[in-house]
Amino acid sequence: MAKIGELYQSGNWKEEKHVPVIDAPDSVKADEMFDVTVSIGKEVAHPNKPGHHIAWIQLFFHPEGEKFAYQVGDYKFMAHGATAGESDKGPVYTNHSVVAQVKINKPGTLLATSWCNIHGLWEFEKSVGLK
Numbered sequence: 001m002a003k004i005g006e007l008y009q010s011g012n013w014k015e016e017k018h019v020p021v022i023d024a025p026d027s028v029k030a031d032e033m034f035d036v037t038v039s040i041g042k043e044v045a046h047p048n049k050p051g052h053h054i055a056w057i058q059l060f061f062h063p064e065g066e067k068f069a070y071q072v073g074d075y076k077f078m079a080h081g082a083t084a085g086e087s088d089k090g091p092v093y094t095n096h097s098v099v100a101q102v103k104i105n106k107p108g109t110l111l112a113t114s115w116c117n118i119h120g121l122w123e124f125e126k127s128v129g130l131k
């Protein structure tokens with residue numbers, strides 16, 4: 001029986017279209033808001049169709065030296081071009097990318113997870129220091 005942590009996949013985001021890449025500064029000022037962008041398909045586009053899409057991204061922060069991580073955001077993508085008529089030609093799509101505004105008072109690691117309805121769970125992490 002698999003443990004949930006064993007089901008997360010990762011890879012080189014420049015070649016693997018499922019990796020939830022985190023773009024954030026390498027270091028920030030304590031208690032000052034900064035942007036964290038999480039995007040999938042940054043280099044190689046991922047499909048966005050009813051039958052194959054990214055359903056959600058979650059973002060966490062793990063402060064350095066602490067036991068637990070904190071959830072920062074939970075982002076669901078509901079529009080993938082579905083239509084009552086011919087599929088894949090609907091009028092609305094949501095892109096699988098988010099920008100969160102975040103502030104921290106300790107250095108740590110941002111962790112992103114995501115789920116493709118065909119290819120499962122994916123993860124990525126990026127450390128952020130304090131100036």
Ligand SMILES: [Fe+2]
Nearest residue numbers: 052116118119
């Ligand atoms: Fe996929």
